[in-house]
Amino acid sequence: METRAARISLSVWTVAVVLFLWLPLVLICVYAFNSSNIQSWPIAGFTTKWFSSAWHDQEARDALVLSLKAAVLATSVALLLGTAAATAVARFRFFGRDAITFLLVLPIALPGVVTGIALNSFFGNNPVHHFNPGLMTIVIGHATFCIVIVYNNVVARLRRTQTSLTEASMDLGADGWQTFRFVTLPVVSTALVAEALLAFALSFDEVIVTTFTTSAENTLPIWILGNLRLKQQLPQMNVMVFFVIVMTVIPVAIAARLTRDTGILRRR
Amino acid sequence: MATQAYEAGRPEGSARRRLSAALWRRPWLRAVALLLPPLGWMAVFYLAALAVLFASAFWSIDSFTGKLTHTWTWDNFHTIFSDPTYRQIAFRTIWMAAAVTVTDAIVAFPFAYYMARIAGPRQRTLLFVLVLLPLWSSYLARIYAWRLILNHDGALNWTLGKLGLPAQGWAFTNTAMWIVFSYIWLPFMILPVYAALERIPDSYLEASRDLGARNWTTFRRVIVPLALPGIVAGSIFTFSLTLGDYITPSLVGNVDFIGNVIYRNVLGLTNNLPFAAAYATIPLAVMGLYLIVAKRLGAFEAL
Numbered sequence: 001m002e003t004r005a006a007r008i009s010l011s012v013w014t015v016a017v018v019l020f021l022w023l024p025l026v027l028i029c030v031y032a033f034n035s036s037n038i039q040s041w042p043i044a045g046f047t048t049k050w051f052s053s054a055w056h057d058q059e060a061r062d063a064l065v066l067s068l069k070a071a072v073l074a075t076s077v078a079l080l081l082g083t084a085a086a087t088a089v090a091r092f093r094f095f096g097r098d099a100i101t102f103l104l105v106l107p108i109a110l111p112g113v114v115t116g117i118a119l120n121s122f123f124g125n126n127p128v129h130h131f132n133p134g135l136m137t138i139v140i141g142h143a144t145f146c147i148v149i150v151y152n153n154v155v156a157r158l159r160r161t162q163t164s165l166t167e168a169s170m171d172l173g174a175d176g177w178q179t180f181r182f183v184t185l186p187v188v189s190t191a192l193v194a195e196a197l198l199a200f201a202l203s204f205d206e207v208i209v210t211t212f213t214t215s216a217e218n219t220l221p222i223w224i225l226g227n228l229r230l231k232q233q234l235p236q237m238n239v240m241v242f243f244v245i246v247m248t249v250i251p252v253a254i255a256a257r258l259t260r261d262t263g264i265l266r267r268r
Numbered sequence: 269m270a271t272q273a274y275e276a277g278r279p280e281g282s283a284r285r286r287l288s289a290a291l292w293r294r295p296w297l298r299a300v301a302l303l304l305p306p307l308g309w310m311a312v313f314y315l316a317a318l319a320v321l322f323a324s325a326f327w328s329i330d331s332f333t334g335k336l337t338h339t340w341t342w343d344n345f346h347t348i349f350s351d352p353t354y355r356q357i358a359f360r361t362i363w364m365a366a367a368v369t370v371t372d373a374i375v376a377f378p379f380a381y382y383m384a385r386i387a388g389p390r391q392r393t394l395l396f397v398l399v400l401l402p403l404w405s406s407y408l409a410r411i412y413a414w415r416l417i418l419n420h421d422g423a424l425n426w427t428l429g430k431l432g433l434p435a436q437g438w439a440f441t442n443t444a445m446w447i448v449f450s451y452i453w454l455p456f457m458i459l460p461v462y463a464a465l466e467r468i469p470d471s472y473l474e475a476s477r478d479l480g481a482r483n484w485t486t487f488r489r490v491i492v493p494l495a496l497p498g499i500v501a502g503s504i505f506t507f508s509l510t511l512g513d514y515i516t517p518s519l520v521g522n523v524d525f526i527g528n529v530i531y532r533n534v535l536g537l538t539n540n541l542p543f544a545a546a547y548a549t550i551p552l553a554v555m556g557l558y559l560i561v562a563k564r565l566g567a568f569e570a571l
Contacts (some may be wrong), residue, residue: 003483007386014395015403017375021454024413027423031416036334077511089301092295100303103310109504109559111512111551113527114321115314117534118548121324121541123318125336135486140313147306175288176298195293198404205406207515212534223407228412228519244406252404256397 025245032242037235054239063223064240069135070219071203074142078199079192081143082150087150087184090158107145115145116212123213133215141213142206146199152194153259157191194258197251205248222246320494325412325545336541344546354529358550361526364442365510367447367501372457375450376502380458384465396462411468414448415439418520445521449510456509457502464498465491500567507558511551526551 002010027041032051036044054060085104089097107115120139123131131137165187169179207221214222220240227237269561291298325344348354383395402410417423418439425435438444468491476486514527526547533544 002386006483010378010382010386013378014387017379017454017458018395018398020375020451021398024417024451025402026408027404027417028409028413031501039416040418040419041423041426077309080277081309083303085306088299092299094296099413100307105313107314110555111508112553113514113530115512117530117541118317118321118543119313120534121545122313122320125324125541126316126320128473132514144313146311147310151306165481175285176291177284177288177326180346201404205408207408208512211531221406223413224408225515228408228415241409241412245409248405249401252401256400 006103007136028238029242029245032238034235040053040237049237050239054236054243057233057236059183059218060220060223060236060240062217063220064243065130065205066135066217068219070138070142071200073135073139074146074203075196077139077143078146078150081193081195083154083188083192085147086151086154087156090155091163101151104148104151110147112208113139113212116209118214119209133213137213138210138219141209145206145209145214146202147198148200150195153191153195153198154188157188161187166181190258194255195260197255200250201251205244254259294329321545321548321564322551324542327542329542344543345549346498347412348547348550349394354547355525357529358526358553360523361511361551362483362554364445364449364525365507366451367446368510369457369506371446371450371460372454373499373503375454376457376461377499380461380498381491381494383458383462384468399455399458400544403459407452407513408454411448411516414444414451415520416519418444418447440522442521442523445517450512450517452516453506453509457499460501461495464495464501468494497566500562500565504558504567508551508555511554 030043031039033046033048035047035049038044082104085100089100119137123133123137131140165183166179169183170176174182185239205221206219207225210219210222211225218226221244224237224240224244227233291301324336326342326421328339328341328343329335330337348358383392418436419425420435420437420439422439429434438447472490472494473486476490477568481489510528514525514531517523517525517528530544530548532538533540533547
């Protein structure tokens with residue numbers, strides 16, 4: 001129904017938006033190869049020397065290791081809890097299912113500082129147990145907002161598969177565990193892998209909640225933030241930023257491929 | 269599979285089988301077993317945390333010892349509403365969140381329209397991935413990229429110079445914050461608007477034409493109203509994310525947002541958790557109101 005002029009202006013707009021979204025990302029990757037330690041444009045020259053210098057930076061390494069640990073642990077917790085909640089909501093009818101969805105969405109629907117400060121004050125000020133800030137508190141924070149990612153997409157996948165499959169499995173003599181292992185799991189496995197990758201990417205990159213749950217130890221984004229604020233070690237930081245982009249883009253690209261039919265890449 | 273089931277029938281598997289059968293006969297037991305861990309986690313670590321946060325908003329800090337005093341007081345809220353600085357910061361943050369939301373809606377709509385109604389299936393998939401990857405890629409990296417672009421000797425001024433245009437001086441201003449916020453949250457607006465536009469059946473547009481509407485009338489009276497829930501759904505994200513962000517203002521701006529005040533009072537030199545908690549109720553209340561309005565406009569179905 002669009003006129004020719006409308007179609008052309010819409011395509012121009014679309015190209016402009018794609019450039020707007022991608023040019024900054026491309027540019028920041030180019031800076032990782034900047035031979036000067038002054039960050040101006042155009043870059044002074046092309047070098048890969050900062051890669052080895054960043055690799056041998058002990059602080060950056062420690063931050064990377066902590067980030068990986070936190071992301072793997074938070075993803076595991078989110079997978080278990082998110083799948084359990086999704087199975088219950090998709091397979092059973094009970095009062096309050098909407099409330100469960102709402103509760104799980106809350107940590108990402110509310111402003112990040114609210115979640116951060118709530119966890120911070122809870123860890124230090126609840127009457128039952130004092131949590132020392134560290135890996136465990138970071139994982140608790142990350143897992144809390146990653147559950148919804150797993151939950152949403154597993155619910156979507158389960159709604160598309162029929163319950164008759166599990167009933168058939170039980171009729172043929174399989175017990176609950178076997179049905180889960182040989183029927184349900186294969187059906188949801190790609191969704192699970194995809195959600196694990198997304199949760200990993202989300203956790204690996206998180207800053208706002210992490211600043212409120214960590215102690216002196218830095219995750220990689222916190223290390224980057226610190227250097228950005230103090231304007232120090234900029235070349236090494238550029239390399240780590242490049243690395244973080246790669247570490248978040250690759251899992252998401254894989255996840256997008258795995259869930260082409262459902263979940264995050266819905267089609268007509 | 270058959271072998272597995274057969275093996276499970278042997279005596280050593282019987283305990284597991286009895287448990288399995290018991291669970292099969294009592295669906296509610298399975299539902300409870302599945303729900304208990306996730307809901308328990310959320311209750312302990314999230315709802316309890318929010319509860320402690322609310323309670324601590326009514327506590328205070330002993331000015332001599334710097335320790336928390338657990339007596340009920342409205343002082344924090346009184347300070348927030350009487351001190352013009354805090355009011356100004358709150359209004360500034362809300363105003364920025366609104367400006368960013370409107371900007372993103374304007375930028376996203378034509379793009380989402382092209383994606384949903386003009387692009388072919390292959391092109392649509394490609395555009396989807398091109399929006400999805402920046403959404404998930406590093407948040408800090410994207411803010412930092414803009415800091416480099418907007419710098420005096422950055423890529424934008426270089427480009428402007430090549431084009432013979434005067435250099436801009438937006439680094440560390442509200443304009444910089446507006447650009448960066450609009451940039452980082454744009455994909456959150458595009459995706460729900462696209463989803464809403466994609467769901468409009470072609471028959472609606474044909475019906476509109478058959479009834480004599482011109483293109484523009486169809487757009488204004490059929491497409492826009494049907495896309496509205498998607499825009500509102502996207503605005504929940506752009507609005508909430510801007511309200512709760514303190515990293516962007518501290519990296520590309522030069523003034524405080526609500527988040528900066530909270531951050532300083534929790535982790536910075538001021539160290540006044542009760543006050544931070546009280547101040548955090550402002551974005552919380554604003555988002556609460558926003559979600560109620562959004563629900564009325566049908567945004568939750570569009571999420």
